[in-house]
Amino acid sequence: MDIFNKLIVKDETEINMMSPLTWAYVGDSVYELYIRTYLSNTTNLNPHKMHVLSIKYVSAKAQYDILQKLKLSDDEKEIVKRGRNTQNHHLPKHATAEEYMYSTAFEALIGYLFLLRREERLEKILKECIEIVDNNN
Numbered sequence: 001m002d003i004f005n006k007l008i009v010k011d012e013t014e015i016n017m018m019s020p021l022t023w024a025y026v027g028d029s030v031y032e033l034y035i036r037t038y039l040s041n042t043t044n045l046n047p048h049k050m051h052v053l054s055i056k057y058v059s060a061k062a063q064y065d066i067l068q069k070l071k072l073s074d075d076e077k078e079i080v081k082r083g084r085n086t087q088n089h090h091l092p093k094h095a096t097a098e099e100y101m102y103s104t105a106f107e108a109l110i111g112y113l114f115l116l117r118r119e120e121r122l123e124k125i126l127k128e129c130i131e132i133v134d135n136n137n
Helices: 012-017 020-042 046-059 058-070 074-085 099-115 121-134
Strands: none
Touching: 020 046, 020 074, 020 099, 020 121, 046 058, 046 121, 058 099, 058 121, 074 099, 099 121
């Protein structure tokens, strides 16, 4: 979305030097917005029911499961590895430590692609995420 692209002023070198937790921070909001937009356009549910439904897409367990099934390039796998190995001192409430580490890695990948403006690849991955979740239920 052009309105967000205008906000991104860092080049690829600067983005590569960011903490993977920064990528995950951005990726969390990008993925959440994508899922909320998807649900608001494909259902006639009220906001509370959309929120409940969104959990099957955005929970740490869902993101862990998605990441295990995504077809990623070697470069993307490296971003995931950096995201997974980043020290995060947050204790998950509704997920195992492993699920939480991989969900952070998933969000790091989404944020990284977003910040680099790799829109085609990001869109392909986001669509694949929905397919993975929908085919699991």
